[in-house]
Amino acid sequence: MIIVDISPAQQEKIKLEMSHEGHSRFIRAREVAANIYKYFDASECYSKPHPWLPEIFDYLCADMDCILHEIDKYI
Numbered sequence: 001m002i003i004v005d006i007s008p009a010q011q012e013k014i015k016l017e018m019s020h021e022g023h024s025r026f027i028r029a030r031e032v033a034a035n036i037y038k039y040f041d042a043s044e045c046y047s048k049p050h051p052w053l054p055e056i057f058d059y060l061c062a063d064m065d066c067i068l069h070e071i072d073k074y075i
Contacts, residue, residue: 022070029063032056 036056 019070022067025063026067029060029067032060032063
C-alpha cells in the first residue's frame with residue numbers, strides 16, 4: 001500500500017464530489033461490519049451454522065464495490 005499525501009484542496013474536492021449514495025453505502029458497510037463483530041463477540045454462536053453469512057458478505061462487497069468505483073473516477 002502506498003500512502004499519498006494530498007493537499008487540503010484535493011481533500012475538499014474528494015469530499016464534495018462523493019455522492020450521497022456512496023457516502024451512505026460507506027457508512028452502512030461500516031455499521032454492518034461492526035454489528036457482525038458484536039454479534040459474534042457477544043454470543044456463543046461459533047458452533048452453529050450461519051446460512052445468512054454469505055449474503056451479508058455479498059452485501060458488504062456490493063457496497064464497497066460501489067464506493068471504490070466512485071473513488072476511481074476521481075483518482
